[in-house]
Amino acid sequence: MSGPSTYEPxxxxxKWLDSxxxxxxxxxxxxxxxxxxKNLNYWYTFGGILSLxxxxxxxxxxxxxxxxxxxxxxxxxxxxxxxRDVPWGWMIQYIHANGASMFxxxxxLHMFRGLYYGSYKxxxxxxxxxxxxIFLLMMATAFMGYVLPWGQMSYWGAVVITNLFGxxxxxxxxxxxWLWGGFSVDNPTLNRFFSLHYLLPFAIxxxxxxxxxxxxxxxxxxxxxxxVKSGKDTVPFHPYYTVKDGFxxxxxxxxxxxxxxxxxxxxxxxxxxxxxxxxxxxxHIVPEWYFLPFYAILRAIPDKLMGxxxxxxxxxxxFILPWLDTSRVRSMRYRPVMRWFFLIFVGACLLLGYCGGxxxxxxVLHASRLATVYYFAYFxxxxxxxxxxxxxxxxxxxxxxxxxxxxxxxxxxxxATPAPAE
Amino acid sequence: MSxxxxxDFIYIAAGAAAAAGxxxxxxxxxxxxxxxxxxxxxxxxxxxxxQVTEGQQITVMWRGxxxxxxxxxxxxxxxxRSVDVSGLRDPAxxxxxxxxxSGGEYQPQFLIMVGICTHLGCVPLGNRSGDYDGWFCPCxxxxxxxxxxxxxxxxxxxxxVPGYEYLSDTVVKIG
Ligand code: HEM
Ligand code: FES
Numbered sequence: 001m002s003g004p005s006t007y008e009p010x011x012x013x014x015k016w017l018d019s020x021x022x023x024x025x026x027x028x029x030x031x032x033x034x035x036x037x038k039n040l041n042y043w044y045t046f047g048g049i050l051s052l053x054x055x056x057x058x059x060x061x062x063x064x065x066x067x068x069x070x071x072x073x074x075x076x077x078x079x080x081x082x083x084r085d086v087p088w089g090w091m092i093q094y095i096h097a098n099g100a101s102m103f104x105x106x107x108x109l110h111m112f113r114g115l116y117y118g119s120y121k122x123x124x125x126x127x128x129x130x131x132x133x134i135f136l137l138m139m140a141t142a143f144m145g146y147v148l149p150w151g152q153m154s155y156w157g158a159v160v161i162t163n164l165f166g167x168x169x170x171x172x173x174x175x176x177x178w179l180w181g182g183f184s185v186d187n188p189t190l191n192r193f194f195s196l197h198y199l200l201p202f203a204i205x206x207x208x209x210x211x212x213x214x215x216x217x218x219x220x221x222x223x224x225x226x227x228v229k230s231g232k233d234t235v236p237f238h239p240y241y242t243v244k245d246g247f248x249x250x251x252x253x254x255x256x257x258x259x260x261x262x263x264x265x266x267x268x269x270x271x272x273x274x275x276x277x278x279x280x281x282x283x284h285i286v287p288e289w290y291f292l293p294f295y296a297i298l299r300a301i302p303d304k305l306m307g308x309x310x311x312x313x314x315x316x317x318x319f320i321l322p323w324l325d326t327s328r329v330r331s332m333r334y335r336p337v338m339r340w341f342f343l344i345f346v347g348a349c350l351l352l353g354y355c356g357g358x359x360x361x362x363x364v365l366h367a368s369r370l371a372t373v374y375y376f377a378y379f380x381x382x383x384x385x386x387x388x389x390x391x392x393x394x395x396x397x398x399x400x401x402x403x404x405x406x407x408x409x410x411x412x413x414x415x416a417t418p419a420p421a422e
Numbered sequence: 423m424s425x426x427x428x429x430d431f432i433y434i435a436a437g438a439a440a441a442a443g444x445x446x447x448x449x450x451x452x453x454x455x456x457x458x459x460x461x462x463x464x465x466x467x468x469x470x471x472x473q474v475t476e477g478q479q480i481t482v483m484w485r486g487x488x489x490x491x492x493x494x495x496x497x498x499x500x501x502x503r504s505v506d507v508s509g510l511r512d513p514a515x516x517x518x519x520x521x522x523x524s525g526g527e528y529q530p531q532f533l534i535m536v537g538i539c540t541h542l543g544c545v546p547l548g549n550r551s552g553d554y555d556g557w558f559c560p561c562x563x564x565x566x567x568x569x570x571x572x573x574x575x576x577x578x579x580x581x582x583v584p585g586y587e588y589l590s591d592t593v594v595k596i597g
Contacts, residue, residue, distance in 0.1 A: 156544065160561065163543035167578075178452075182461045184486035184538075192455065279481060279488050281544040283560050299562055304541055304578050360562065 006033050030216055035234035036241050037222035037399050043117075044220070045248035046110040051208065052249060053103045058201050060096040061145075068148065070194035072187045075150035076275040094264040100142045101267045102256045104290035107135060116342055118330030119221040125322040127214040132318045134207050139291070141200040144193040146288060151272030156285050158185045158193070164298075167308040184278065224402045225330025226395055233399035284359070292356030293349055297375070299360040300368040310372065317379045324379055326387030334393040341382050348374040466597035468589070471532055479548045481537060484596050488537035488545055489584060490557075491594075494568060499530050501555060502569035512580045516569045519580070523588045534594065535570045536584050541577035557581065 007028040009015040018025055067086050069078040082089035111131070114120055120128035147158045162179050166172040181188030219228060228234055235241075259267065267289060271282045287295050294311050301307035317324075332339040348371040355368035396402035467484045469491055474480050479492040494502075502516040519535075522528050539546050544561035552558030553574060554567035564575030571580040586596040 159544070160542040163541075166543075177457060178455050180457075181455055182457045182486060186486045188458070188461065278483075278486065279545060281559075281561060285544065285561050299576075302576055304576050307576065 005029050030212075031242075032236065032238040034216065034237040035219070035228070035231070036237045037220055037228055037233055038235045038240070039222050039224065039399050039403055040220060040241065040244070041223055042244075042248055043109070043113040043223075045245050046106045046113065048245035049106045049249055049252050050103070050110060052253075053099055053106060054201065054205060054208065057096060057099050057103065058205070060092050060099065061198070061201065063092050064096055065198060068194075070148070070191050072150060072190055072276070075148060075190060079149040091260070094260045098256065098259045098264060098267065100145065101259070101288070101290065102252070103138065104142070106252070107138065108290075111135070112346060115345075116332050117221055117223055118225050118325070118327075118332065120322045121325060121330050122322070123218040124214070124221060127211060127218070128322055129319055130207055130211040130214055132315070134204055134211060135318075136315065137200055137204045137207065141197060141204065142288065142290070144197040144200070147190065147193050148197060149272060150190065150276045152274045152276055152280075152282050153269045153272040153285070155185060155276030155278065156281055157287055158189065160285060161287075162189075164308045164311070167305045169305070221330065222399060223331060223333065224396055224399055225334070226397075226399055226402070229398045230400075286357050289353070289357070292354075293352035294356070296352040296356035296360075296368040297372050299356075300365070300372040310376075314375060317376065321379060321383075325383045326385075327383075327390065327392070329392040329395065331395075334395050335386075335390060336393060337390045338383075338386050341378060341386060344374065345378045348378070466595055469534075469594045469596065470592060471594060472592040474532075476531070482596070484536075484584065489596055490533075490535050490537040490548060490570075490581075492533045492535075492548070494531050494533055496531075498550075498555065498568040502567060502571075505567065505569075505571075511572050511578070514569070514571060514580055519569050519571070519583055521583070521586055521588070523591065529588075529591070532594075533568075533570060534583065534586055534596070535581040538582070539564055539577055540572065540579040540581065541575070546581070 005025055005028075007018075007025040009018045009024070014024060017023070064082060067078060067082045067089065069075060079093065082093050084090070086092075114128065114131070143157070143161060147154045162176055162185060165175045165179065168175065177183065179189070180186065181192060222228075269286065274282075286292070294314060297314050298307045298311040301310050327335060327338065329335055332342055351367055351371045352375065355364050355371065358364045360368065464485060467482055467489070469480075469482055471491065471493070474491055474493040476493050477495050479490055481488045481490055483489070499516065505516075507513045507515050516530065517528060519533065520528050520530060521534075537545050537548075539559040539561065541559065541562055541564050544559050546552075546557035546559040546564070546566060548557050550556065550568075552565035554565050556568045556570060556573075557566040558564070559566075559575065559577065562576050564577035565573050566577075566581055567573050569580075570583075572578070584596050586594050589595050
């Protein structure tokens with residue numbers, strides 16, 4: 001919550017600086033004294049984790065760019081050289097490649113957290129939308145990064161994804177030619193992807209700054225969804241959440257290290273160890289795991305244009321989500337009906353992820369169609385309707401009450417009859 | 423509302439000039455991504471058809487794309503001609519998929535097409551594969567017949583016939 005600043009410069013130099021560039025005051029207010037709800041659980045640690053992974057990707061990426069050659073004749077070899085010959089190249093390359101997966105793992109958990117606790121609702125709509133923008137930029141960055149090693153999956157992934165734009169009527173072909181800089185995915189394409197892959201993470205960093213700014217105006221949401229009422233509901237960010245976030249970060253980075261050091265290729269695809277060949281399509285093209293749900297939506301629909309539109313719409317719908325949910329109650333803890341639909345939604349996303357990796361035939365095709373329908377129904381039908389007809393459970397009067405007792409006192413604006421809150 | 427003043431006019435004129443100037447400046451930065459002159463110059467490829475025996479298919483590169491040159495058997499040609507064209511997703515007769523010799527007569531045994539699936543750009547498998555004995559794209563399951571027409575699966579169009587001409591009975595220039 002951005003309130004009056006509590007920072008008091010003590011030494012002469014701090015006072016001098018504070019009246020010129022109040023950077024110490026800014027850090028104190030945003031990272032040290034920042035009043036944070038005292039009931040945040042571990043689902044709230046992924047924001048911090050994500051920030052650190054972004055730094056890791058940028059640092060390892062800058063190192064890789066010192067050795068990588070963005071040319072169709074040398075790209076594959078140069079990545080192999082990084083892995084074999086460059087001092088520590090193997091480690092840095094594997095950190096970067098697996099870092100992308102860790103990034104998406106964390107961002108998906110972060111997003112599901114937001115969906116469950118209603119963090120997209122007023123007054124956090126802009127915060128949520130900026131998050132979706134970051135997600136889109138991440139997808140673009142990861143896609144273009146995956147093209148750089150110029151293996152078979154890199155090449156054919158680039159072909160399939162750029163061809164998606166060819167589905168647009170009339171302008172489709174002009175756009176794909178423009179994206180490629182030629183008549184097929186080729187050297188100009190690789191060059192521009194490298195340029196943009198270097199650029200976009202810094203664009204992400206910029207949007208992250210806006211995202212955090214938009215967070216610090218209303219302050220954190222919390223597992224009860226009840227707004228902060230008084231100082232009794234909060235604790236200062238430091239040391240309470242620096243330590244909690246730090247602990248979660250450690251655990252997460254242990255997982256990250258397990259991938260990097262013990263199974264660095266398990267999330268990748270063997271075909272990407274074959275140099276790109278424009279004449280031979282691998283028999284089974286699959287994107288990286290984090291794109292599989294969207295790939296499943298694309299393939300669930302038998303029409304090319306409709307499939308492409310559905311895939312883009314599946315992300316587009318997230319932008320209008322704040323206005324689709326009609327319930328006044330934020331947290332699904334107090335939404336006995338919606339909570340089940342949410343769990344099914346998580347299941348549908350996982351099912352889509354599974355189907356995206358299989359051949360779209362037989363039951364897999366039916367399952368991906370069913371899950372696609374549910375995905376859209378969740379946002380466009382279930383959230384608007386259930387919000388209107390569901391009777392929420394009584395919410396605690398405040399965050400402090402939810403922890404220290406005084407349970408059962410319903411909020412005055414709750415329609416439900418008094419009953420003990422959970 | 424009061425009468426528009428001279429100042430309003432200056433605001434609007436200045437804003438419009440800045441917007442138009444901005445758009446004009448943007449254009450070179452967008453257009454630079456289009457194919458460069460040297461890319462455009464790599465335009466044509468010549469193929470000697472006498473190397474391709476009956477029932478065989480060769481693949482040549484043209485503008486970075488594979489082009490299929492297939493010497494069809496009489497049975498394949500017959501299969502392609504017996505189809506009721508009106509029921510097709512992208513209707514075309516077998517002859518419409520060919521280019522005549524300079525004299526006007528056709529060589530129906532030679533089928534020349536860009537070897538790129540019109541769905542999302544994979545290279546379909548040849549040698550009479552798929553449900554219609556032509557090409558089959560394994561990426562998302564598109565089936566093409568012996569004239570390269572889309573018959574089943576997500577692809578919207580027939581395999582593209584590139585612009586080409588017969589330089590002689592046995593030499594073709596693509597592009
Ligand atoms: C948002 C952050 C980023 C993500 C999600 C990301 C993702 C990726 C991915 C998935 C790959 C393919 C790795 C493989 O399969 O081997 C890659 C490669 C690469 N990235 Fe990034 N990247 C990010 C930031 C950066 C930055 C900031 C730079 C440079 C300043 C960079 C430079 C490179 C280079 C040179 C390669 C090619 C070498 C290789 O394949 O390892 N990346 N990136
Ligand atoms: S690219 Fe051929 S079926 Fe999708």
